[in-house]
Amino acid sequence: MPQLFIIVVLILSVVIHEVSHGYVAYLLGDRTALYQGRLTLNPLKHIDPIGSIILPGLLIVTGSPFVIGWAKPVPYNPFNLRNQRWGEAVVAGGGPLANILIAVFFGLIIRFGSALSLSFIAAAGIVVIINLVLAVFNLVPIPPLDGSKILFSILPFSYRKLRFTLERWGLVLVILFVFFFWNLISPIVFHSFSFIVGPNAPTVLSVIFQGYF
Numbered sequence: 119m120p121q122l123f124i125i126v127v128l129i130l131s132v133v134i135h136e137v138s139h140g141y142v143a144y145l146l147g148d149r150t151a152l153y154q155g156r157l158t159l160n161p162l163k164h165i166d167p168i169g170s171i172i173l174p175g176l177l178i179v180t181g182s183p184f185v186i187g188w189a190k191p192v193p194y195n196p197f198n199l200r201n202q203r204w205g206e207a208v209v210a211g212g213g214p215l216a217n218i219l220i221a222v223f224f225g226l227i228i229r230f231g232s233a234l235s236l237s238f239i240a241a242a243g244i245v246v247i248i249n250l251v252l253a254v255f256n257l258v259p260i261p262p263l264d265g266s267k268i269l270f271s272i273l274p275f276s277y278r279k280l281r282f283t284l285e286r287w288g289l290v291l292v293i294l295f296v297f298f299f300w301n302l303i304s305p306i307v308f309h310s311f312s313f314i315v316g317p318n319a320p321t322v323l324s325v326i327f328q329g330y331f
Contacts, residue, residue, distance in 0.1 A: 121178045124185060124244060128174050131220065131249050132189040133164045135213040135256070140192035142212035146205050148198035156192045164189040184300055185248070186255060191262075207271035210264040217253040221246045225314030228322055236325050243322045246314065250307045258303075260295060261288035 137159060140151030151157050156164070165171065169188035177185045199205030224242040228234070234242075259265040261284050270281045284291065312319040 121175075123241065124178060124248070125171070125174055127245055127248050128185060128187050129161055129165065129170050129189070131217060131245075131252055132170060132187055133159060133161050134216050134220065135252060136164055136189045136192040138212040138216035139209055140194060143192075143194035143199065143205075143209045146208065147200040148194045148196075150195045150198070151192045154193060164192070166190045184251065184296075184304070186251065186296065204271060207268045210267035210271075213264055214253040214256050217249040217256075221249040221253065221310075222314055224249075225311070229314070229316040229318070239322055240326045243315070243326045246311060247307065247326075250310050251303070254303055254306050254310070258295060260291045261285040263292065 137157060140157050143150070144152055144157065161170075166189055171187075174185050174187040194209060196202075196206050196209075199209070201208070224245045228239055228242050228246070256263050257265040257268070259269040261281070266281075266284065266288075270277060308323075311323075315322055
C-alpha cells in the first residue's frame with residue numbers, strides 16, 4: 119500500500135474539510151475566506167507543513183495504528199454570520215459533514231459497484247477510512263476541534279469561562295486525547311465503515327490490510 123497515496127488522500131481530505139468551513143461561512147454572510155483567497159481546493163493554499171506532511175508521514179513510517187493531520191484553518195469572522203446563535207456551530211459542522219459525504223460516496227461505490235478490481239476497492243476503502251477518522255476526530259468536543267464549537271454553541275453563555283480555559287490548553291488536551299484515548303475513536307470509525315460499506319466490510323478491510331493496492 120503506497121504510503122504516498124495515504125498522504126495525498128489525507129491532504130486532499132483535510133483541504134476539503136477546511137474549504138467547507140469557509141464555504142458554509144460564506145453562505146451565512148462572512149466573506150473572510152473569499153477575500154483571503156482560501157475558498158479554493160488548491161492544496162498549496164491550505165497545506166500546513168507539520169500537520170499536512172510531517173506528522174502524517176511520521177505516523178505512517180513508524181507504523182502507527184492511526185493517521186491524522188490537519189490543514190491551515192480557513193479563517194472566518196463569527197460576527198459577520200447572519201445567525202449569531204447557531205452560525206458558529208453550523209460552520210464548525212461543515213468540515214466533518216464534508217468528510218462524511220466523501221466517505222459515504224466512496225463507500226456506496228464499494229457496496230453497490232460490480233466487477234471492481236481489488237486495487238480500486240483498497241484505494242476507495244482507504245478514502246472512506248481516512249475521511250471517517252477526520253470526521254469523528256474533529257467532532258470530539260476539545261478545542262480547537264470542531265466538536266468544541268458545536269458544544270459551546272449549545273451550552274448557555276455562562277459557560278464561556280470554561281471555554282476560554284479549555285481553549286488555552288486545547289493543543290495539550292488534543293495531544294493527550296490522541297495518545298491515550300484514541301481507542302474511543304477507532305470503534306466508531308470501524309462501525310461507521312461497516313454501516314456504509316455493508317456486509318462486505320470485513321472483506322474490504324482484509325483487501326486493504328493485505329496490500330492489494
